Structure formats: structure tokens, C-alpha cells
Amino acid sequence: MDLPLAVLFLLLPVAALSGWFIGRRRGGGGGEDCPPGVNPEYLRGLSYLLEDRTDKAIDLFTRMLEVDSETVELHLALGSLFRRRGEVDRAIRIHQNLIARPTLTRPQREQALYELGLDHMRAGLFDRAEELFGELGERGDWSLAALRQLRAIYEQEKEWDNAIRAARKLMNAGESDLGPVVAQYHCELAEIDRAAGRGREAERHLRQALGFDRHCVRASLIEADMALAAEAWRSAIKAGRRVADQDPEFLAEALPRLRRAYEAMGRPLEILHWLREVEEGQGRAAPLMAMVDLMERQQGPDQAALFLRNRLTERPSLRGLERYVALTRERAEPGEQRDLEPVYTILERMVADQPLYQCTHCGFRGRVLHWQCPSCKHWTTVKPGAEAAA
Ligand SMILES: [Zn+2]
Numbered sequence: 001m002d003l004p005l006a007v008l009f010l011l012l013p014v015a016a017l018s019g020w021f022i023g024r025r026r027g028g029g030g031g032e033d034c035p036p037g038v039n040p041e042y043l044r045g046l047s048y049l050l051e052d053r054t055d056k057a058i059d060l061f062t063r064m065l066e067v068d069s070e071t072v073e074l075h076l077a078l079g080s081l082f083r084r085r086g087e088v089d090r091a092i093r094i095h096q097n098l099i100a101r102p103t104l105t106r107p108q109r110e111q112a113l114y115e116l117g118l119d120h121m122r123a124g125l126f127d128r129a130e131e132l133f134g135e136l137g138e139r140g141d142w143s144l145a146a147l148r149q150l151r152a153i154y155e156q157e158k159e160w161d162n163a164i165r166a167a168r169k170l171m172n173a174g175e176s177d178l179g180p181v182v183a184q185y186h187c188e189l190a191e192i193d194r195a196a197g198r199g200r201e202a203e204r205h206l207r208q209a210l211g212f213d214r215h216c217v218r219a220s221l222i223e224a225d226m227a228l229a230a231e232a233w234r235s236a237i238k239a240g241r242r243v244a245d246q247d248p249e250f251l252a253e254a255l256p257r258l259r260r261a262y263e264a265m266g267r268p269l270e271i272l273h274w275l276r277e278v279e280e281g282q283g284r285a286a287p288l289m290a291m292v293d294l295m296e297r298q299q300g301p302d303q304a305a306l307f308l309r310n311r312l313t314e315r316p317s318l319r320g321l322e323r324y325v326a327l328t329r330e331r332a333e334p335g336e337q338r339d340l341e342p343v344y345t346i347l348e349r350m351v352a353d354q355p356l357y358q359c360t361h362c363g364f365r366g367r368v369l370h371w372q373c374p375s376c377k378h379w380t381t382v383k384p385g386a387e388a389a390a
Contacts, residue, residue: 183213236261252286
């Protein structure tokens with residue numbers, strides 16, 4: 001049963017509802033008795049809702065509405081039910097009919113406007129929904145709820161400036177956890193500016209992103225990319241190295257950028273020193289793998305394999321083992337290579353099965369990094385997979 005309790009409570013006074021619940025739970029002869037002052041038909045409708053029989057509930061409420069068309073609560077409950085069932089046109093008609101009444105109290109009118117806004121959102125009519133939520137203004141019981149919906153609309157429509165404004169109003173009203181989301185909006189704007197060749201504006205947005213969330217990895221990566229494009233190697237290194245402190249799970253994203261900058265400066269050994277520090281401090285797979293790659297290139301496969309074997313005995317990992325077998329296979333005699341081949345093939349397949357990225361909120365798995373989860377739409381919840389970051 002996914003109806004919000006709010007809908008149920010609209011139907012009855014709370015005291016009557018709780019009394020009736022107790023009677024119903026006890027299951028005694030009085031279970032279906034009606035509390036004084038409550039229409040027994042309401043209770044029957046409520047029963048249907050509790051039993052998840054929304055069709056029956058809708059039939060009953062519709063019949064009741066024909067008899068008693070003045071009941072605001074019934075209109076709201078019925079409209080909400082229709083919307084949930086996907087019958088958006090009927091929901092819109094009910095809510096419009098309600099708003100047209102001159103006798104509504106202000107809170108009732110605001111609630112009906114809010115519901116009508118939700119109907120339009122559900123129908124994909126974002127412009128109209130935006131107008132309705134905008135009407136709810138900055139005050140009143142429904143203004144915060146409307147602002148949350150507005151933020152969702154702006155996000156959907158990629159109107160990042162408006163989304164930032166809505167989120168900042170929500171933050172001023174006490175929703176403190178929106179900083180990282182506002183930082184992502186600024187990153188979106190930075191990427192747009194960067195693509196359009198507006199470097200200064202892009203930099204300004206990156207500074208704002210880091211102001212709202214100093215752990216914003218994405219801002220550091222964009223900054224590193226811009227510096228690489230401008231051949232500003234030191235700035236690229238500064239931005240790339242920042243990622244290790246912001247969120248070590250994302251180090252693997254920064255490493256190719258760092259390697260490019262260090263190599264362009266003709267100082268490929270320095271990155272190895274830095275990686276060693278990071279790896280000793282954090283014990284992550286990403287710097288370890290990067291070190292093995294660099295060692296193989298700079299010192300040869302024997303050194304790289306020896307180093308990796310020592311690390312793997314301390315901290316086993318599937319990706320590390322696959323890399324180790326690959327290095328061993330390269331150095332082995334032809335006969336040994338034949339023996340290692342099936343082991344390597346199995347390990348390779350196991351590593352390929354690991355998701356590269358996974359959403360910590362909904363479990364979405366993918367091979368591409370998304371800053372906003374394509375499945376649950378949460379920001380910054382998609383992280384490098386456990387094996388990559390372990
Ligand atoms: Zn998700």
C-alpha cells in the first residue's frame with residue numbers, strides 16, 4: 001500500500017480514525033462500528049484503501065461525491081487517487097473544479113493548487129506545473145513543498161540557474177543537505193561555459209561549486225581538464241591531487257590527468273612518489289594499480305610484479321590478482337604460459353563482471369560515471385565500484 005498517510009487522514013478526523021483502527025485490529029463484533037459523526041461510507045472507502053483495492057475506493061468516493069459535492073477532503077482524496085492510478089486528466093478536472101470554488105479557505109486552495117501542480121508534472125506539462133507551484137509563493141503551508149517540486153522541474157529541464165535559486169531558498173529555509181547538489185548545478189554550468197569557450201565564467205562556477213561543497217570531485221576534475229587544455233601543468237596537478245583528499249574513491253578518475261601533466265613536465269617519477277604517499281595513507285586499490293602501471297613502464301615487469309605481490313599478501317583484491325597473473329604470464333616460459341592461460345582468462349572474466357560504477361542509493365550499476373544517477377536521480381551517489389576503490 002503506497003498511499004501516503006496524509007491521504008488517509010484527509011478522510012477522517014484523526015481521533016475517529018485511531019478509534020476505528022483499534023476496533024478493527026481487535027477484530028471484535030464492534031470492529032465495523034462507525035465512530036460518531038463519521039459517514040460510514042468513508043470508513044468503507046478507507047477499508048478499500050487499506051486493502052489496496054483502489055478501484056473499489058474510487059467507485060465509492062465518486063458515488064459519494066455525487067451525493068455530497070461540497071466535501072473538499074473527498075475531492076482531494078479522489079484527485080490524488082486518480083493521479084496515482086495514472087488517470088491524470090480526471091485528477092486535473094477534480095482539482096480545477098475545486099479551485100474554482102469561491103468558498104475555499106486559503107489553506108484548502110493552496111493544497112488544491114499544489115495537487116494540481118503535481119497532476120501537471122505527472123502529465124509532463126512542466127510549464128503549467130511551474131506556474132502553479134510559482135503561485136504558491138514563498139509563504140504558506142505548501143510553499144516549501146512547492147519549492148521542492150520547482151527544483152525538480154528545473155533540474156529535469158536543465159535550467160540550472162533557476163535550480164540553484166530554488167535550492168538556495170530551500171537551504172535558507174533549513175534544508176542543509178543541498179550544498180553538494182548546488183555544487184553539481186554549478187558544475188553543469190561550468191561545463192556549458194567551458195564548451196562555449198567562456199573560460200572565466202567556467203572558473204567562476206567551479207569556485208562556487210567548491211564553495212558549496214569542498215568535496216566536489218567533479219569541480220576538481222573539470223578544473224584539471226581545463227588546465228591540461230591550457231597546458232598549465234602545475235594547475236592541473238594541483239586540481240588532480242585535490243581529489244585524493246576530497247574523495248579517495250575517485251582517485252582513479254584523476255590519475256590519467258595527473259599522469260599526463262607530470263609526463264608533460266618531464267617528471268614522471270614524481271607521480272610515483274606522490275602515489276606511494278597516498279597509497280600508504282589510504283590503502284586504496286586505485287593508487288596501487290597506477291603505481292604498478294608506472295613501475296612496469298619505468299622499472300620493468302619484474303619490479304612491478306614483486307611490488308604487487310608484496311602488497312597483495314597484505315591486502316588481497318581481485319583486480320590486483322588479475323594484474324599479478326598478467327604480469328607473471330608475460331615473463332613466464334612458453335610451457336608455464338600455457339598453464340597460466342586458463343587461470344588468467346577466468347580472472348579476467350571475473351574482473352569484467354565487476355561494475356565499474358555503482359549507485360550507493362539505488363544499486364544502479366554501470367560502466368560509465370554519472371554525476372546524477374540515471375535510475376534514482378540522486379546526485380553524487382554513483383561511486384567507482386567496490387573492487388576499483390577497495
Ligand atoms: Zn541511484
